[in-house]
Amino acid sequence: MKRLLHFLLFLFFAQVAAAQVLVESTGSGEPVEILAGTQRQRFQRLDDGTELQILAGTVGLRQGRTRFYCDSLVLNSITRVFEAFGNVHIDDDTTQIYSDYLRYHTDRRIAFLTNNVRLTDGRSRVTTNELEYDVATKTATYRNNGRVAVGKSVVTSREGTYYRDLNEIFFKHNVELKDPSTYLKTDSMIYNTETRQTRLITDTYIRDSAGRVIRTSEAVYDMNTRMATFTQRTTIDDKCLRVVGDRIANDEATGILQVEGNAVLIDTCQGVNILANQIFANKRTESYLATKQPLMIIKQDKDSIFVAADTLFSGRLSELARYQPLRNIPDSVNRPSGTDSTAGSDSLAGVAGGTDSLARKNGTTDSTTLAAARPNRDSVTAGARASVRTRTPARTTTASRTEAKATVKAPAKKPVKDSTDRYFEAFRNVRIFSDSLQAVGDSLFYSFRDSVFRLFKDPVVWNKKNQVTGDTIYLFTKNKKADRIRVFNNSFLASEVQRGVYNQVKSSRLDGYFREGTIDSVRCRGFAESMYFMQDDDSAFTGINETTADILDVRFLKGDLHRVIYRSSVKGTVWPIRQRQPSEMRLKGFGWHDARRPKSRYELFQ
Template structure:
């Protein structure tokens, strides 16, 4: 009995399955004629087709889609609808489409519109010559030029696809956007009429009202908030700054730009380049921060200066020192026909030298004439001075300068002079293993053509230098002390030491004192820390 019941159930299930397989697809929704349609007639064609003709404020419905026009013809055999004059399609209130002529396939629910075609979703208006609109998928396509107006933004392209459900328009070929704030050109772009978000997927060029330009290959831009994110090696340029990076995030409202991956920031007003894997820049304050192997290049025609560190930061001097309003007012010019000073444009803020930069941890400096290292650095464009702190070392040709703090002054972006404070020590390598030395509490030095030319040492000054004859053979070692001491160099090599007061000294024949034993206290030769080439700073 159980076996028979099971066989019966299997037979019934088979019949249900077979019936399901042979059942027709969902039936096509019928077309309903609605008032105020005024006239209706029928006409038979020689091929046997029957035409249903409607005229006079025609209104028909298929499902939730309404069609309006002046007159309408339906071929009941081919299921093709043609509408003429003031055509209007209301697609479930999702989109409204207008045209002069409509050819509509009732079964496939595809509409082909020509003549003054307009599509709107309540946010943007698309106009074109011809449009194909699929009511089943709610997708409209144009291939002969289109124009979308959304508030004050106007987008044009040769081709486009409109997705009514999500309010996206995919523009293709010769895409242009005109906005009061931006002009844009690209070959492909996706734009959302509701969110006003533009997404780029190919080479794109933008220019805003201030003259700033953006070149990118991929990213998005929110036209309402001004927030944007770009990738695929983007370039942004304005009057004072150029930035490039693998990824760039830009916020117009805050003025913050974030660059990630092979970042480049070019400060055109200062002649400075910043390279780093992460850079933050504030357009409103003019400050920028670089991390992840940052490198600063102070550009000049010859002998550019390269600075590397763990972190680089730059901003305005007036923001650092918080110049009082009274000083700013004195510096500000008085506007024409005004009794009050123009405090909005003080000279201090507009001065191109109103800037500084700081470097922290593992600071390295390289130029062809001078190299240096330290733990931290402060540089002011106002006085063109590098202030090196925490175990600083400066090298010039065969000379090495150390101390607790070193000020390296530049002139026309070249080393001009230096000051060393506390534990000042200069070592000049005469040859490998032979070192002339000077130490004191304080030193002031001068450069000439990229070489140390003179040094003034004061406060417990000491020196050791090797005497040479006319054939450059070493004859003796002179070790002296003095309260004041002047040291003279010739083409980068120590040439003469002049003692000023409280003088003590000994001259020892070279046969009695080896170069290895001729060392002042705290002597150190730090050549291994010296940057040998600018390329080391890129590593």
Template sequence: MKIQIVFVFLVILGFRYSLYAQTPVADTAKIVQILDARRLSFKKINDTSSLQILAGNVKLRQGTALFYCDSCIINKQANVFEAFGNVHINDNDTTNIYSNYLRYFIDKRQAYLKGNVKLTDGHATLTTPELDYNMVSNIGTYTKGGKVVNGKSVLTSKEGVYYADLRDVYFKKNVDLKDPAYSLKADSLLYNTELQTARFISNTYLRDTSGRVIRTTEGYYELRSGRAQFTQRTTIVDHALTVIGDQIANDDSSGVIQIRGRGVMRDTAQGIAILANEIFVNKKTEAYLATVKPLMIVKQEKDSIYITADTLFSARLTDLRKVADTSVKQNTDTLKKSFQDSLVKANTLDSVAIKTSSDTLVNKDISVSSMKTNSLTSNNHDSLAKKDAAIKKQFRLSNTETKKAPSKPGMNKKPGGIKKEETNKSDSTNRYFEAFRNVRVFSDSIQTISDSLFYSFKDSTFQLFQKPVVWSKGSQITGDTIYLFTKNKKADRIKVFENSFLINEIQPGFYNQVKSSRLDAYFAEGVLDSARAKGSAESIYFLQDEDSAYSGINQTSSDIMDVFFKENQLSRVVFRRSVKGTLWPIKQKQPSEMRLPNFQWLEDRRPKTKYELFE
């Protein structure tokens, strides 16, 4: 009996010796070496082939890869072996694969694993019913469903390809990612287990715990840092904020979103939409910057407002005060002392008739209260520099990127008329927007142009600077600076400062005109109703009889004039104090001769439709 045991032991040693002796060390990557097994036996199949059967704590090696199993059958002629029970592959100490069964092609170094397959690379764990794994390329493929667990993230798909060297997993068909912070659905997805980066290559839907939804077809998302870049048409819906663009860069840590190419930004809380080829959004400060053919739409039920310029910027009023000079001084209207309302005190001359009971201007507050200096009309270069620096900081822009922002004097400075009382940042009225260079505004009732514009949601006021023009139906208003006040989203009144000029077209070539230092105009239901001109006021007024035939031309100057409109036409003028005038017979003067100094009819510059602003 002892002789038999010794004989078997010598056979095993001889087998191992012959295995090592027949193959040089340099070829160990091409063969499978048996390192350990409790039992070894041979089974002859035919004259040319036989099987080696190993059982009990089997351990094999091929190159740098180690194989463990409960039992194994090696077919040297077919260059294949099969492993059963507690299969474990350790590939160069970087990748570990576990399964119930393994079929391994030695020459190709191709492994086919079945039953509770698990692959781990130290960062993530892949589980699947079946896996094909190539030991040369370190690429694994599954086609019957798989799951990758990476920390708290769980990714599932019907098919997938795992690239061990790159730590990438290419998921295909019914891709579903779940994480405590977000969920994702896609048809295809490339995911890096080490960097936790998702690269999108097909229609993808992502939703985070805050309720934000991202729809895209191409791009990447660093799930750990929150940085993302989308290179195809993408939509991000974040509560009231929606952004759409051909390219979008997003940084959750800073809150900055950059949109390029057919960009759209909608803020449903403010009722604002911005279209531009480049838009910057800072979600933390709620600031927007739009360049490259920007267009802003202030949505209203019946008469939405369309605004275009070279640059549009919007932010919170409370943040504006941080940049603005705190030493804004009060500036009393000098016209108030010189030209007080003389409806009662002064002699009046009505060019047609005086109907005090019907004067819509009598009960209006036409005097100018004290106002704060508007720096957009001053040359405060310090505030310009502060504001430019603030915009750079908000959107993390380089100097190159901010060259598009205007630097023309009197355009970027803090606006006046802003009160210093505290405003709740969540208040929908705690907002303003500015437009710079080539500003055009269109609504059905009002159209304007100017070089720069400031609008405050707090008092619903448009402030227009540098050669502004306002049109309302057949009337045109110009001046050095114009404030357009709105109420219930309709034009309510206008204040014109310095060189004010009101022109009302009766018909081509016939113009009623009012010129003064200061003009206050009033609207009724969005239609021009009346106006008061103060300070060296002059007028040219075409008189008409009951049949609307022209009977004369009234050319008059006065300290104060009150003008009244009916059906969009100037119907009556009331002159107050220091009145001088001439009544010309209609046949004595040509309409083209009746022009006040600096007369300009700018109808060719007027936006005719909202579609002009999209060009």
């Protein structure tokens, strides 16, 4: 009897010891062990022979390095599946998962969790109602809506997969990201919980707190540095500014935006479009630089202005004056007035008839004019890039030889937010085209405050059959149409009568006026000379008038030179048409530059 009692006690303690050490042995060789502290356990055999091991109280299990905790647990030794109930917790190294219910396949090492599921890795927190977790690959998947919180950012999606080894979460279907500064909606997105980088791989809509909207299909965004790189065709709408490009790099910390590949910048406030293969923009200073075949379009209802050059730069006038307070910055306060009204005799009274003057023009003109903001063309691209990035425009200015230098007061510290507080510059191979007027030059400065195009170094302006040249040309516009033209030093006006025949006027200074986009009248002052082919009512040539004067006025009719009026110190000769060949009748400095003239807007795209 005593031996039988000892044998039964031996069997009882052996079963208890085995239960504490080994609950289930799997094909993978990873046993499932009961942790110390598990309070109650019992065995139950079902009618089909299935053996169940039931644990209750404070339950703890371990398989490899993964620990499981719950209030109660049932293990099926045949199916090698255990079910856990109440306060379920999976501790898998840095991954912590919680739920109300767990079904775990011990051989496949796959967990199915439902009801109040939460997963955290210390950086992000996933909440859903159903989650599948693969212990072997450290992969968690939800397929019926989930929510992921990363700091103040929250991402929701219908499906999501968490890869612990990669520290990535792959969101799919109805993906939405919300944080204090951004709203994002897409169909697929990958987020790295360690680097905090977001990769967008399909059509995506982004809106920030300032109202800026981004549409893209492929991008990488770094939440630490706030830098975004868009590698597919992307559109950014920021108030009245739209940017489009094949590749865009955006740095929120510095406000620098770089656009490459068929880049487009549309400024609806200014009515300006820029096309280029590379555009840099500084959102803080509201400046931008365009290179690689840039083209600017100043939109108008019927006659838009197209400007092409090697480099285009635009910024705020207030910023330009702030960083260059001693420069001669153009300002509408110093805008020159009209021309002098000097009476005189009409030396062509017998030909053109009557006396005339420019008194009908409003105001007078003196020698004080706008100081030209001519840019320094050395190291243009490098200087312009530095300007965009440092907020210090890298432009210098020089006054025209015939202009008095003016000192412009620096504006208030806070820049004026108005549509006229802008300028743009063009460098190298400047070409301008509109249906009514064309121009070329080496560099250009334009101020939206006074609406004046300032052309430097060998500039040429054409209007129909008329060509104007000089050292420096100012083209004044009104309502984006040509209104006045002002030429400084070596001014020359040539008007083509027919092929090889040109009416010519030259002087030190030239002031011209337009009407409905067509040149209407011109005043030349200082060593004025003219070469004028006289015609009868049938347009037959009758003579050639070669005359000099202090002041010379020219009248046009429908864009053709119609009358020349000389004032003060007039000297001249009228040559019979048969005594002179038209090719011989050229004033010094004459040149017909039709080969440089843009023939259509499409030339500027090349």
